[in-house]
Each structure stands twice: as structure tokens, then as C-alpha cells.
Amino acid sequence: MTVAAEAPGAAGATAGPGGLRARRRKEAGLAYLLLVPALVLFAVFSFYPFLRNFKLMLYETPPVPGLPAHYVGLHQIWPTLSSTQFTQSLITTIVFMIMVVPLSLLLGLALAVAAHRKLKGMAIYRAIFSSTVVSSVAVASVVFGTLLNPVVGLLPWLGINPSPPALESTTWALPSVALITIWQFLGLSFIIMSAGLQSVPDELLEAARIDGAGAWTRFWRMTVPLLSPTIFFALVVSTIYAIQAFGAVDILIGPQDAVRLHTNVLIYNIVNTLQIENNPGAAAIMATALFLIMLGLTVIQMRFLERRVNYAR
Amino acid sequence: MAQVGFDGVTKRFGDTTAVDDLTLSVLDGELLVLLGSSGCGKTTALRMVAGLEEVTEGTVTIGERVVNDVDPKDRDVAMVFQSYALYPHLTVAKNIEFPLRQRGVDKDERKTKVKQAADTLGLGALLDRKPAQLSGGQRQRVALARAIVREPLVFLMDEPLSNLDAALRVQTRADIVELQSRLATTTLYVTHDQVEAMTMGHRIAVMSEGRLQQVAAPEALYAKPANAFVAHFLGSPGMNLLEGMLVQSGPSEGEDASPRGVLCVAFPGASVPLPPEVGDPLRGAGPEVVLGLRPENLRLDPGGAIAASVIIVELLGAETHVICQTENGTRLIVRQAAGAPKPALGETVHVAVDGGPAAYHLFDATTGERLGGGAA
Numbered sequence: 001m002t003v004a005a006e007a008p009g010a011a012g013a014t015a016g017p018g019g020l021r022a023r024r025r026k027e028a029g030l031a032y033l034l035l036v037p038a039l040v041l042f043a044v045f046s047f048y049p050f051l052r053n054f055k056l057m058l059y060e061t062p063p064v065p066g067l068p069a070h071y072v073g074l075h076q077i078w079p080t081l082s083s084t085q086f087t088q089s090l091i092t093t094i095v096f097m098i099m100v101v102p103l104s105l106l107l108g109l110a111l112a113v114a115a116h117r118k119l120k121g122m123a124i125y126r127a128i129f130s131s132t133v134v135s136s137v138a139v140a141s142v143v144f145g146t147l148l149n150p151v152v153g154l155l156p157w158l159g160i161n162p163s164p165p166a167l168e169s170t171t172w173a174l175p176s177v178a179l180i181t182i183w184q185f186l187g188l189s190f191i192i193m194s195a196g197l198q199s200v201p202d203e204l205l206e207a208a209r210i211d212g213a214g215a216w217t218r219f220w221r222m223t224v225p226l227l228s229p230t231i232f233f234a235l236v237v238s239t240i241y242a243i244q245a246f247g248a249v250d251i252l253i254g255p256q257d258a259v260r261l262h263t264n265v266l267i268y269n270i271v272n273t274l275q276i277e278n279n280p281g282a283a284a285i286m287a288t289a290l291f292l293i294m295l296g297l298t299v300i301q302m303r304f305l306e307r308r309v310n311y312a313r
Numbered sequence: 314m315a316q317v318g319f320d321g322v323t324k325r326f327g328d329t330t331a332v333d334d335l336t337l338s339v340l341d342g343e344l345l346v347l348l349g350s351s352g353c354g355k356t357t358a359l360r361m362v363a364g365l366e367e368v369t370e371g372t373v374t375i376g377e378r379v380v381n382d383v384d385p386k387d388r389d390v391a392m393v394f395q396s397y398a399l400y401p402h403l404t405v406a407k408n409i410e411f412p413l414r415q416r417g418v419d420k421d422e423r424k425t426k427v428k429q430a431a432d433t434l435g436l437g438a439l440l441d442r443k444p445a446q447l448s449g450g451q452r453q454r455v456a457l458a459r460a461i462v463r464e465p466l467v468f469l470m471d472e473p474l475s476n477l478d479a480a481l482r483v484q485t486r487a488d489i490v491e492l493q494s495r496l497a498t499t500t501l502y503v504t505h506d507q508v509e510a511m512t513m514g515h516r517i518a519v520m521s522e523g524r525l526q527q528v529a530a531p532e533a534l535y536a537k538p539a540n541a542f543v544a545h546f547l548g549s550p551g552m553n554l555l556e557g558m559l560v561q562s563g564p565s566e567g568e569d570a571s572p573r574g575v576l577c578v579a580f581p582g583a584s585v586p587l588p589p590e591v592g593d594p595l596r597g598a599g600p601e602v603v604l605g606l607r608p609e610n611l612r613l614d615p616g617g618a619i620a621a622s623v624i625i626v627e628l629l630g631a632e633t634h635v636i637c638q639t640e641n642g643t644r645l646i647v648r649q650a651a652g653a654p655k656p657a658l659g660e661t662v663h664v665a666v667d668g669g670p671a672a673y674h675l676f677d678a679t680t681g682e683r684l685g686g687g688a689a
Contacts, residue, residue, distance in 0.1 A: 206365050207398035211459070212386040212415030225402040 056284035065278065072281075080285045088261060089269040092174065093243060096265055099178035100185070100242040105234055107182065108189025113219070116197045126194070132187035137247030144180045145252050167252055173259040180248045185241050189234055196230025197223070236301055243294055246271065266290050315376035315466040315499055316341050317362055322371035324357050331357040333523040334371070342497040344490070346514035348504060350546070354523040355503045359469050362501060363392050375467060386415070391460035392469040395476065397452045399444040405431070405455050406440040412463045430462040433492070450481045457489070461496065468493070468500040474509060486513060507547050511535070519543050536671065541681040544605045544674055550634060550646045552605045555580055556678060559599035562586070578604040578675070582640030583619040590670040594685040598677075602684060605674030608634065608648035610667050613656060617665030621645050623656045637662060
């Protein structure tokens with residue numbers, strides 16, 4: 001095969017195998033050269049912090065400011081991971097994921113199906129539906145914070161006046177943050193689902209229609225199975241997105257003691273541990289645990305869900 | 314079984330008229346081929362029968378029922394798509410079973426019918442496979458099995474062979490004809506391939522630019538095309554069309570004098586006399602006409618009436634096509650048997666007409682319609 005593949009190569013014919021090798025080396029050199037800018041950025045902002053994190057895990061910083069961190073090896077890992085602060089934070093994150101992931105996927109799919117019709121003016125709706133992608137978490141949090149405001153917000157205008165206000169309630173604070181996260185992810189979910197819908201051939205749905213399938217059957221028995229690779233991709237992305245939620249918690253809830261335990265998602269907890277408690281070692285351990293959790297979830301999704309995904313076309 | 318009828322059917326997409334005032338009926342048990350080039354409206358017409366396109370004007374009937382507003386699932390038609398449209402996530406068995414399931418057929422009956430359909434099309438060993446694991450020909454057969462399994466009133470086939478390679482196409486063509494004749498199900502078959510149309514259709518309806526040009530049995534359509542478009546479209550290569558003037562010639566004095574003379578079609582560099590059977594009904598017509606001559610009715614003959622120079626010689630094995638150009642730039646294709654002497658490129662040859670009166674086809678130069686009557 002190699003011979004057949006290389007035979008037409010003019011360089012091989014004229015310069016011999018040595019010439020071909022030299023040319024390949026040159027091409028590889030150029031490829032690495034072109035990769036340098038990206039590699040430098042990744043090295044500085046991703047690889048180095050990632051490796052540095054492992055080192056931080058091995059050092060303990062004394063609670064008194066000014067004293068140097070000292071090496072403790074693996075000794076602070078278990079106490080950190082078994083602390084109530086961490087386990088409570090992990091549970092909050094899981095609850096938050098359960099609130100965010102299914103709803104953002106379902107709403108994204110529903111909007112994509114609605115916008116998939118060939119109707120006049122649909123492009124405007126598509127732009128509106130996908131616009132949440134470009135809004136920053138700060139802007140979204142301020143807007144939703146205002147909507148949920150107990151004096152000037154949407155709820156009092158609708159005649160609903162929860163007491164305490166939603167963002168100060170131990171029951172409603174986390175769902176409120178989840179609502180903002182869902183809203184923010186909805187644009188991406190809509191775009192992913194829309195792209196998936198475009199790839200479902202019209203002829204298949206027409207064939208099913210002639211074969212006697214109604215709209216509901218066509219959706220569940222044709223569109224959804226054919227869309228399963230897309231839904232699976234959106235599931236993985238939205239899970240990672242939900243686990244990484246931070247901005248909305250920080251801006252809307254902040255360090256209020258009343259609801260903090262109920263909204264203390266992992267990333268927020270890590271940042272607090274580092275900045276307020278000045279404990280880089282514990283923060284690094286939790287960050288590594290978060291990385292392993294995300295990796296584990298993705299692997300589980302890949303191994304168990306991917307089997308049910310239909311890639312055949 | 315049922316008859317399918319188009320009555321004054323028009324379909325418009327915005328300002329574009331895809332099908333224009335189509336009136337046509339497919340008889341009970343007949344295989345009617347809708348033939349035409351890309352964009353002529355044939356697939357749109359088929360899709361209107363399936364219910365996948367709304368009818369702008371006119372009525373479509375299946376049996377006695379007007380189906381303009383009937384949902385596709387309630388029309389009792391089965392369609393085979395160009396891309397086969399097999400459900401990729403379902404096995405062959407489930408694909409074939411799908412229409413039965415949607416109609417609430419019970420499990421045992423479904424099983425029996427799927428087996429029957431699969432056996433009919435030789436798919437027994439492939440029932441557990443997914444479409445992606447099948448060859449093009451096998452996918453085609455699954456699509457056919459899915460169509461026949463629920464014994465619909467009408468089969469609709471939209472270029473079902475166009476994705477197959479040439480050898481498989483010939484085989485599958487014969488299979489479809491055999492299947493259709495055994496089931497005697499009314500079939501509307503769309504294709505742009507005139508060989509498919511000629512070999513498969515009980516009748517052929519030729520369409521161009523949304524309009525029906527002619528409907529007839531294949532032989533009649535070939536022998537007596539209704540207009541210049543049909544004449545040129547059917548046949549491989551199509552009919553030669555030579556624009557000329559209808560003139561009277563021949564001796565007007567002496568022993569052979571005839572008060573009427575002989576009618577000829579004259580064009581620069583040549584004048585082709587018409588046999589009396591062809592010429593006599595044309596007196597008073599024209600004078601501008603188009604003379605149609607099929608390549609197989611022409612031969613190279615030094616005494617031939619048409620002078621032309623050879624520009625291409627195509628060797629096809631069993632026959633040779635000599636492509637020449639007349640003095641006024643019109644191309645003329647002469648079909649020769651393989652052993653006939655091959656002219657040199659650039660050589661000036663003379664072309665004679667063979668085949669008696671039936672070899673001459675005359676069309677009005679303005680309307681393109683056949684002159685002298687006798688269109689099939």
C-alpha cells in the first residue's frame with residue numbers, strides 16, 4: 001500500500017527515498033512552527049497552571065498571613081475531600097446540574113424544532129433564540145437580578161412577592177441561579193440542536209409521513225433517534241457548562257451567609273477557599289477533584305450513552 | 314388498485330410555475346413513466362400525488378377520490394425515493410415493518426408480511442442488518458420491500474435507479490418491471506432516463522418546462538413524436554432536426570410533368586425530397602419547417618441529398634456515430650453498423666435517408682408541432 005501510495009510522488013521518483021524523507025521533515029518542521037503560537041498560549045494559560053495545581057496540592061498555607069507554605073505531601077487531601085464544606089458543595093453542584101442540564105437540552109430542542117419550519121421571518125426568531133450565547137454572564141446576572149428584585153422586578157409586577165426574596169431564600173436561590181444558567185446556555189443548546197436538525201434528511205421524514213407516521217411519531221421515532229449524536233454532544237457540553245457555573249452565583253448571591261450553603265457550587269467554593277480563606281492547597285485539591293469528576297462524567301457518558309447513539313446514516 | 318388522475322393541475326412556487334395545467338391519467342394497473350429533463354416538473358407532479366406538495370390549481374384523484382386535501386398517510390400510496398430514504402437507525406426488518414406498524418397491523422400478521430416482502434425481493438438473509446451495512450442495490454430492494462409490504466393502491470417511484478451503477482440498474486429495472494406486472498399495482502414512475510422510460514413504461518408521459526408534451530406507448534412515442542422536443546428528447550442519440558423551407562420541385566414540363574411537382578425540404582447546400590405519402594398532406598403548410606430524421610434512418614451514400622463535413626466519429630462497439638455538420642452549421646448524427654467504412658475527420662460526405670416514408674418527421678418551425686398529423 002505504501003508503495004502504491006508513494007509511487008506517483010514526483011519527489012520519490014526524482015530525489016529517491018532520502019529526498020522524500022527530507023521533504024517530509026521540512027513539512028513537519030513547518031507544521032510545528034505554525035503550531036508554536038497556539039502551543040505557547042496553551043502552555044502559559046493551561047498546561048502550566050494545570051501542572052502547577054498538582055504542586056499546590058502538596059503544600060499547606062498557615063492560617064496566619066505572612067507565614068510561608070510548607071510541604072505536607074498527600075496529607076491534606078483526604079481531610080479536604082471529606083470536609084462538610086466540600087461534600088455539601090458537591091451535592092449543591094449535582095442538584096444544580098440536575099436542574100440545568102435536562103431543561104436546557106429540552107428547551108433548546110423545542111426551540112430548534114419550532115424554528116426549523118420554513119416560514120417567513122423565521123431567521124429573525126433564530127437570531128433571537130441564539131442571542132443568549134453572546135450575552136456575558138455579568139450582563140445576564142444583572143438583568144435577572146433586576147427581574148428578581150423584590151421592589152422593582154418582574155415578580156412584584158406580576159403580584160408575586162416571595163418572602164424572603166428569591167435570591168435570599170434557601171429554597172429559591174439555587175433555582176434562580178439555575179434559571180439564569182439555563183437561559184445563558186439556551187442559545188448554544190438551540191444552535192447545536194438546530195445544526196443537528198439540518199442534518200436530518202427531509203426525505204426520511206417524508207417517507208415516514210407517507211408510511212403513516214403522524215407528527216408525534218415522526219418526532220420520537222425518526223427525528224430524535226437521528227438527532228441522538230447531537231443530543232449526546234449537547235449533553236456532554238451542558239454538563240461541563242453547569243459544573244463550571246460561577247459568575248451568576250458570585251454576582252447574584254455573593255457571600256451571604258443565609259443562602260451561601262445552598263448555592264455554594266464547586267467552582268464558587270474553590271474560589272472562596274483560595275481568595276477568602278487564603279488556602280491554595282485545599283483549593284488545588286478541590287480543583288483537581290472537580291477535574292476528575294468532569295473527566296469521569298464525560299467518560300461515563302461516552303461509554304454508556306454512546307452505545308445508544310445512532311451514528312449510522 | 315386504482316386509477317390516478319391529474320385534472321388541470323398547476324403547481325406554483327412563488328412566481329415559478331413548476332407544473333402547468335397538467336391533465337393526465339394513470340390507468341388501473343398501469344406503469345406510467347413521467348419522463349423529462351431536470352426541472353421539468355415531473356417530480357413535483359409525483360409529490361402532489363403523494364401529498365408532499367400542495368396543489369395550487371386543479372384536482373388530483375386516486376380512484377374516485379379527490380385527494381387534494383387528504384393527508385399523505387391517508388392516501389394509501391407507497392413511495393420509493395431517489396435516495397431510498399431508509400430509516401438508518403432501524404434494521405431492514407423494522408424498515409419494512411414500519412408502515413404496517415403505523416397502521417396498527419397486529420404482530421403476527423406484520424411478521425408474515427415482512428417475511429413475504431423480504432422473500433419477494435431476496436432480502437431474507439439481510440433482515441437484521443442496518444441500512445449502512447447494505448450495498449446500493451440491497452438498499453434499493455429494501456425500499457421496494459417497504460413499498461410493497463402494505464399493498465398500497467398506488468406505487469410512486471422517484472428516479473429509484475439513478476443511484477445505482479449501470480449494470481445493477483439494468484438488473485433492477487427488469488426486477489421492478491417483473492414485480493409491477495406480478496402485483497399489477499398502478500405505478501407512477503419518474504425518470505429523466507429515456508432508456509428506463511422506453512423499457513419500463515406501458516405508457517410514457519413526456520414533460521418539459523412544467524407542461525405535458527405527449528403521452529403514448531413507447532413505440533408510438535418513438536415512431537410519431539408529437540413535437541420537435543419529444544422527437545429530440547427520445548432516442549439515443551436523439552432525432553436530427555434540420556430547419557429548412559418546404560418547396561416544390563421536380564419537372565413541370567415534358568413527359569414526367571406533374572402539376573403538383575415533388576415537395577422538398579430545402580436548406581443551404583441540400584434539398585431533401587419528401588416521399589408523396591409524407592409530402593402530399595403537407596401542401597400548403599410551412600413554408601418554414603423542421604425536418605426530423607432519426608440517426609438510424611441515415612446512411613453515408615455518395616448519392617445522398619445532404620452534404621456535410623465529418624467532425625467527430627464515435628466508436629461504440631456495436632455501432633458507430635458519425636457526427637457531421639451541414640453547410641449552415643446544423644449537426645447531423647448518422648448511426649452506422651460497426652463494420653461500415655469509417656470516414657475521415659473533415660471529409661465531406663453525402664447523407665441519404667433510409668427507411669421509407671416513416672423515416673421523415675416534419676414539424677412546424679414556429680410551434681414545433683408535428684405537421685401532417687399522425688402524432689401518437
